[in-house]
Amino acid sequence: MPAQPAEKTTFSNTLLEVIGGLLDLSGYAFYLDSGAQASLSGGQISINYGYVGYQSSPLTTFTQTGGTFSVKSDLAVGRQSSAQGLYVLQDGLLEVGTDPRTVPALRVGRQATGTFTQQGGTVRIPYGGLSWAKEAAMELTTSKAAC
Numbered sequence: 001m002p003a004q005p006a007e008k009t010t011f012s013n014t015l016l017e018v019i020g021g022l023l024d025l026s027g028y029a030f031y032l033d034s035g036a037q038a039s040l041s042g043g044q045i046s047i048n049y050g051y052v053g054y055q056s057s058p059l060t061t062f063t064q065t066g067g068t069f070s071v072k073s074d075l076a077v078g079r080q081s082s083a084q085g086l087y088v089l090q091d092g093l094l095e096v097g098t099d100p101r102t103v104p105a106l107r108v109g110r111q112a113t114g115t116f117t118q119q120g121g122t123v124r125i126p127y128g129g130l131s132w133a134k135e136a137a138m139e140l141t142t143s144k145a146a147c
Contacts, residue, residue: 011036012056018043018067026072032060033083040064040092049073053085053112060085064121066092072099074128076107078114078136085114091121097128104129109136117141 009025012034020043030050032038035058044067052075053060060083075096078085087094087108097105105128108114114132117139132138 053083078112080111083112102128104131109133
């Protein structure tokens, strides 16, 4: 687990859309849970570490169709308990694990149901690599991944 920041930002059963500009939560944890839906189509989101589907169902979804999602430490898709997380990357850049102390950086289905689908865009993992549990699903379609 990465070093704990002082605060966390939680989005539960809500809708978050970033279409431009900068959403700077670089000093915070980012919790997307309980059926929340988030999308990034332009601009940038910066976080310390985060979860898509933390501990509660129903399905929690993050869809990226553009822009940059930058995660200093790790990003877990489907974290624990009855959580269901889905991350869909269609375009843009997902950069996870920019801190050299991160292991692993992208976790899919950590202790819950997680699905990561890459249909386009770029995944960049400078440090930490990738892990997925037996409950996880990974789909890669005509895309680039750099670890």
